[in-house]
Each structure stands twice: as C-alpha cells, then as structure tokens.
Amino acid sequence: MDKNNLEEIIFGGGCFWCVESCFNILKGVESAISGYAGGHQSHPTYQEVCTGETGHAEVVKITYDPSIISYEQLMEVFFFLHDPTQLNRQGNDIGTQYRSIIFYKDDIEKQKAEQAIKRSEASGKWNGTYVTELAPFEKFWPAEQYHQGYYNANPTQPYCSSVVGPKIQKFKIHFGELEMLETSL
Known part of the structure; x- marks a missing residue:
C-alpha cells in the first residue's frame, strides 16, 4: 500500500460497528474508524449522539489506497452493507444518527457519489x-x-452476535467471491 497516495471517504450506513468491521478487511483499506459527523455539536459523545439531538450520524472514516481499491468499489460495498431506502434507520436501529449519508469534500467527490447512488x-x-x-x-x-x-473485541455481545456477525458473514461470502478481502476465506 502506498502511504503517500492514500485518500479518505466518510459515510454512514447505520450502526458503525457493522460498517467499520467490514471495511477493515478489504484489500486497499488502511483503516476504518468509527465516529460522528454531520451535526452541530463539537466533541460529541456516544451517549449524546444516541439522543438524536446532536444532528450527528454514526459514520466511518475510510482511509484507502485508490491504486488498490477504487472509490466506486467502496461505494459498492457501502450500498451492500445497508439499506439506503430506510429513512433514519437501519433495521431496529432507529433515529437520525443511523441515517444513510455520504460526505463529500469537493464537487468531484459529490459527482462520484451521485453517480454511485444512480448505479446502485x-x-x-x-x-x-x-x-x-x-x-x-x-x-x-x-x-x-x-x-x-x-x-x-466483543463478538459474543448480543447485538454483535445477532446483527453484526451475520452481516459480516454475508459480506465475506459476497466480497470474498470478488477477491476484494484482505484475507482468504
């Protein structure tokens, strides 16, 4: 991976535990970090974001090498991992903090995101x-x-074993077949 050629993308697609876990095993992804964006409160905490009053969404910041994995491929994964037709929720996770959102840094990224939405x-x-x-x-x-x-760190925690784990398994099967995973299955 070329550390001098890394780019970032930030998006939210429901619970960040699900999204972050999957992106961290993709070839070309240096890191996937869970966080918050899109709101009005500085230094939000998880408890504050969960109230839905901060305006923030649970998001993941992906740092990746575009010579290994493209923006378009990352978008394909993003739309695989969550249902972009559900407003302010993903499954039983309900609230604006779970909304489907893509953040763009310039007009080129905005156009790429619009194209990715149309393709999906x-x-x-x-x-x-x-x-x-x-x-x-x-x-x-x-x-x-x-x-x-x-x-x-918590695979047996009830939410992880009933929601995150099955989503990761489905993800590994689909993207492992496309040879996009860091490790072989």
Missing part, C-alpha cells in the same frame, strides 16, 4: 426510493476508543 438504484438491489443524503464534509469526530474494532 439502477442495480435493483434495494426496492424503493433511495434516501441517502449527500452533505459537504465539515468535521469528523472519532468515536470513543471502546467503539473502535468493537465487533472483534
């Missing part, structure tokens, strides 16, 4: 109107340390 909608994978929000990137706040790598 055209694929027919999700039935319904996409509600994925596009927003200019302002600030990323890393989540508390205990949220980083949460699934790997």
Whole structure:
C-alpha cells in the first residue's frame, strides 16, 4: 500500500460497528474508524449522539489506497452493507444518527457519489426510493476508543452476535467471491 497516495471517504450506513468491521478487511483499506459527523455539536459523545439531538450520524472514516481499491468499489460495498431506502434507520436501529449519508469534500467527490447512488438504484438491489443524503464534509469526530474494532473485541455481545456477525458473514461470502478481502476465506 502506498502511504503517500492514500485518500479518505466518510459515510454512514447505520450502526458503525457493522460498517467499520467490514471495511477493515478489504484489500486497499488502511483503516476504518468509527465516529460522528454531520451535526452541530463539537466533541460529541456516544451517549449524546444516541439522543438524536446532536444532528450527528454514526459514520466511518475510510482511509484507502485508490491504486488498490477504487472509490466506486467502496461505494459498492457501502450500498451492500445497508439499506439506503430506510429513512433514519437501519433495521431496529432507529433515529437520525443511523441515517444513510455520504460526505463529500469537493464537487468531484459529490459527482462520484451521485453517480454511485444512480448505479446502485439502477442495480435493483434495494426496492424503493433511495434516501441517502449527500452533505459537504465539515468535521469528523472519532468515536470513543471502546467503539473502535468493537465487533472483534466483543463478538459474543448480543447485538454483535445477532446483527453484526451475520452481516459480516454475508459480506465475506459476497466480497470474498470478488477477491476484494484482505484475507482468504
């Protein structure tokens, strides 16, 4: 991986434990960090974000090498991992903090995100109107340390074993077949 050629993308697709766990095993991803973005409160905590009053979404900041994995491939993974037709929720996780959102840093990224949404909608994978929000990137706040790598540290925790684990297995099967995973299955 070329450390001088790394780029970042930030998006939210429900619980950050699910999203972060999957992105961290993709080839070309240097790191996936859980955090918060899109709100009005500085230095938000998990407890504050969970109230839905901060305006922040649970997000993941992906640092990647575009010579190994493209922005378009990252978007394909993003739309695989969550249902972009659910407004302010993913499954039983309900609230604006679980909204589908892509942050862009400039007009080029905004256009790429718009194209990714159109491609995903055209694929027919999700039935319904996409509600994925596009927003200019302002600030990323890393989540508390205990949220980083949460699934790997807590695989038997009830939410992890019933929601995160099955999602990771489905992800590994699909993207392992496409040879996009860091390790072989």
